[in-house]
Amino acid sequence: xxxxxxxxxxxxxxxxxxxxxxxxxxxxxxxxxxxxxxxxxxxxxxxxxxxxxxxxxxxxxxxxxxxxxxxxxxxxxxxxxxxxxxxxxxxxxxxxxxxxxxxxxxxxxxxxxxxxxxxxxxxxxxxxxxxxxxxxxxxxxxxxxxxxxxxxxxxxxxxxxxxxxxxxxxxxxxxxxxxxxxxxxxxxxxxxxxxxxxxxxxxxxxxxxxxxxxxxxxxxxxxxxxxxxxxxxxxxxxxxxxxxxxxxxxxxxxxxxxxxxxxxxxxxxxxxxxxxxxxxxxxxxxxxxxxxxxxxxxxxxxxxxxxxxxxxxxxxxxxxxxxxxxxxxxxxxxxxxxxxxxxxxxxxxxxxxxxxxxxxxxxxxxxxxxxxxxxxxxxxxxxxxxxxxxxxxxxxxxxxxxxxxxxxxxxxxxxxxxxxxxxxxxxxxxxxxxxxxxxxxxxxx
Amino acid sequence: xxxxxxxxxxxxxxxxxxxxxxxxxxxxxxxxxxxxxxxxxxxxxxxxxxxxxxxxxxxxxxxxxxxxxxxxxxxxxxxxxxxxxxxxxxxxxxxxxxxxxxxxxxxxxxxxxxxxxxxxxxxxxxxxxxxxxxxxxxxxxxxxxxxxxxxxxxxxxxxxxxxxxxxxxxxxxxxxxxxxxxxxxxxxxxxxxxxxxxxxxxxxxxxxxxxxxxxxxxxxxxxxxxxxxxxxxx
Numbered sequence: 001x002x003x004x005x006x007x008x009x010x011x012x013x014x015x016x017x018x019x020x021x022x023x024x025x026x027x028x029x030x031x032x033x034x035x036x037x038x039x040x041x042x043x044x045x046x047x048x049x050x051x052x053x054x055x056x057x058x059x060x061x062x063x064x065x066x067x068x069x070x071x072x073x074x075x076x077x078x079x080x081x082x083x084x085x086x087x088x089x090x091x092x093x094x095x096x097x098x099x100x101x102x103x104x105x106x107x108x109x110x111x112x113x114x115x116x117x118x119x120x121x122x123x124x125x126x127x128x129x130x131x132x133x134x135x136x137x138x139x140x141x142x143x144x145x146x147x148x149x150x151x152x153x154x155x156x157x158x159x160x161x162x163x164x165x166x167x168x169x170x171x172x173x174x175x176x177x178x179x180x181x182x183x184x185x186x187x188x189x190x191x192x193x194x195x196x197x198x199x200x201x202x203x204x205x206x207x208x209x210x211x212x213x214x215x216x217x218x219x220x221x222x223x224x225x226x227x228x229x230x231x232x233x234x235x236x237x238x239x240x241x242x243x244x245x246x247x248x249x250x251x252x253x254x255x256x257x258x259x260x261x262x263x264x265x266x267x268x269x270x271x272x273x274x275x276x277x278x279x280x281x282x283x284x285x286x287x288x289x290x291x292x293x294x295x296x297x298x299x300x301x302x303x304x305x306x307x308x309x310x311x312x313x314x315x316x317x318x319x320x321x322x323x324x325x326x327x328x329x330x331x332x333x334x335x336x337x338x339x340x341x342x343x344x345x346x347x348x349x350x351x352x353x354x355x356x357x358x359x360x361x362x363x364x365x366x367x368x369x370x371x372x373x374x375x376x377x378x379x380x381x382x383x384x385x386x387x388x389x390x391x392x393x394x395x396x397x398x399x400x401x402x403x404x405x406x407x408x409x410x411x412x413x414x415x416x417x418x419x420x421x422x423x424x425x426x427x428x429x430x431x432x433x434x435x436x437x438x439x440x441x442x443x444x445x
Numbered sequence: 446x447x448x449x450x451x452x453x454x455x456x457x458x459x460x461x462x463x464x465x466x467x468x469x470x471x472x473x474x475x476x477x478x479x480x481x482x483x484x485x486x487x488x489x490x491x492x493x494x495x496x497x498x499x500x501x502x503x504x505x506x507x508x509x510x511x512x513x514x515x516x517x518x519x520x521x522x523x524x525x526x527x528x529x530x531x532x533x534x535x536x537x538x539x540x541x542x543x544x545x546x547x548x549x550x551x552x553x554x555x556x557x558x559x560x561x562x563x564x565x566x567x568x569x570x571x572x573x574x575x576x577x578x579x580x581x582x583x584x585x586x587x588x589x590x591x592x593x594x595x596x597x598x599x600x601x602x603x604x605x606x607x608x609x610x611x612x613x614x615x616x617x618x619x620x621x622x623x624x625x626x627x628x629x630x631x632x633x634x635x636x637x638x639x640x641x642x643x644x645x646x647x648x649x650x651x652x653x654x655x656x657x658x659x660x661x662x663x664x665x666x667x668x669x670x671x672x673x674x675x676x677x678x679x
Contacts (some may be wrong), residue, residue, distance in 0.1 A: 009677065030455075033454045033455075033458060034452070034453040035450065035452065035454045035455035035456055035458055036451040036455055036512075037448045037449060037451055038448070038449040038451055039446075039447070039448050039449075040447045040448075042446055043446040043447065043448055046446070066446065066448050067460055068448065068455075068458070069449070070458055070469075073454075103604065173605055204490055254469065301466070325452060326452050326453060326456025327452070327453050328453050328455065329452070330454070400670045429449075430452070431451065434451060438587065438590050439590040439592075440591070441590070442587065442590035442592030
């Protein structure tokens, strides 16, 4: 289905119901609980008629008549001081690449380049493990800048986290996002030993990547990254090595990129539209978002074919969307930022997430004085999707959660049509795959 | 008009034709113990293939295939013990049975579908016996995928079984919850006589050592309700 069709069909008519045609079957999504139903043609026609009138009371009455009304799954109450179970450490606020669009503004977040000292990393572990109970899980992520420019702190913090986890019977998982240029064979062994989720930023195969992610000298980084990543791809068992593609107007050939990285052996490949960069460079406009949606659907259609054929095709956006739709996940926030997840800057400042390092908007205290409970409560209150516009009137609000806080605060919500179009397509794909390959959804997540 | 639930949240919200709204978990006034709509404990009775357990205790009610188990108590399913240590100055090595549903939650999560070595008491008071039994999955498996759906398996809860013990819901709650459930209308310590340096009275917590049977039959005598300012039994 073309992007223009998807935009039209996914337009928000009601916050309480949305209709999907999966090709031969008709479906009703009830956003309250993100419940998906198969409906017959008569029911669909009746729903379509009532939705078209824009009469909220009539929609509610019809949903009651269908027996799908329910108490609110998500209420207006913000999360109250949820326990912190994931931290990202900005171990190196500096970078050896000069990417055209970097949200961290060259790695230093608009400030001075800095490296995290080990005592800051260890103090972070005290926060992460502070109130965790036996049997619980925590996650520790290393980010930058380019985190591998501060390898000793990554190694030491990982080993210490493992020790604490062993002492307290806590399960700890590790992640790192890297530009890949600094990876070594020894890193491959270390990440495999500790079961890291390694995300490598790769914006295309060859020239497309080189245009957006050059070394500071201007030379392309693609060949170097691939050479350095190959040992990890070969060694991954416990470790999972994924590619993350930032999509700008310069690299909209998604299918080509996806297939190239799947062929290289990445555990998964995911795409994110560039919606905000410090100087506005590379941000996608409406026309390019339509083109990107066409690309996403092209990848998604191939994903459907492969799943039906019983083949592995790790297109992360589709895998994640279908898993969430299957579960009916419904969330009042887009992510765990400021809730269960916090970012720690090189100097020990706490931020709502890794993107808010050095940004007063998302500042939430520091390691010395602790988490600023008042600011955090205010953040969770303000960021609740029920307080966002135009989210409150959108059927997709509990899937999307209102969009990345960092992008929304800086640029608003320019990509709602794109997000809804993708989710609308994903709902149809889910319904089709539930018919053809229900076993796909039985596989462990 | 027909409408069929597709994803998991829709399945969980499914209301069978003719059932009242209170049959949905979010509308029901109930908890893990007997509530006003159903008695959740009944699902445990046939959790282990080949034997039938009491709904509220690890007591083997019948075991046609394993005669030596009848009348015994279940002590452990694989690694999961039904007992926990409860130490006090008077009883440094004390043990007690865990609350039944909590004791079995991990078994369902870890062992559903598996053949597991189960430990029971034996006629010899110092001995135990171990029998391998299969743990039934709690939820119906999808025929297409062999993965769990959101529906409780009918083998575990046949029609009517989830509600059959509702003739005496509060007696069940009383035994299960000891002093932690009842509100202020049931103080733990009554008929208190204050004396110099100590107080004497009746501790209702002791009632929980009664069996269900005793409480069902003799609740007026056992609980000694206060009626008109006087103990009901007087």
